[in-house]
Amino acid sequence: MAVGLQVTFDASDPARLGAFWAELLGYVEQPPPPGYATWEEALDAVGFPEDQRDGFYAVVDPDGAGPRLFFQKVPEAKVAKNRVHLDVNVGAGLEGEERTARVNAEADRATGLGATVQLVAQERGEFWIVMQDPDGNEFCLQ
Incomplete structure (x- = not known):
């Protein structure tokens, strides 16, 4: 049985980098969980702090074939060549x-x-x- 795969990127601005990859690959922003119209509503429901909401972003293949791409905010800039690309x-x-x-x-x-x-x-x-x-x-x- 195959195991699902997510690719995670460290990012200075997760939404900006996620939007780049979504446009490049034909992906879309990951929809909010069932029962919520927006991510804002979903995060409010669980009490997620507003000042941390720019810390992550995810995009998905609308056909469900490709891996989820997750972008997480980090304070440091990239300084070395990727070991994986x-x-x-x-x-x-x-x-x-x-x-x-x-x-x-x-x-x-x-x-x-x-x-x-x-x-x-x-x-x-x-x-x-x-x-x-x-x-x-x-x-x-x-």
Whole structure:
């Protein structure tokens, strides 16, 4: 039996970073628990302190196939290279110039959302772009 997976990011601004990843991946903000119209209402119901409500944010695949992404506020900035990174397979099913064009177009879109390009690479018949999200976390578009 497979076990569910959540990917957790440390973030300076969880909602901002979560919105970036939601837009990049086609995810949505995680809906509030059943019985609540908003997260504000749900957090009020359990007495969650208002001054801590910007400390987390979650996005989910609306189709339920991909992992939940959770963003937690931390005071320190990222200072080292990630030991794990996400590969976003935007060119799935495409070959050659068509794949390269799609990856480049998605890199342009990601840049418009706040990402930065770190490296464009092509070897062994593969093409990918190493990028950083707005908080400096590395990821690849392939």
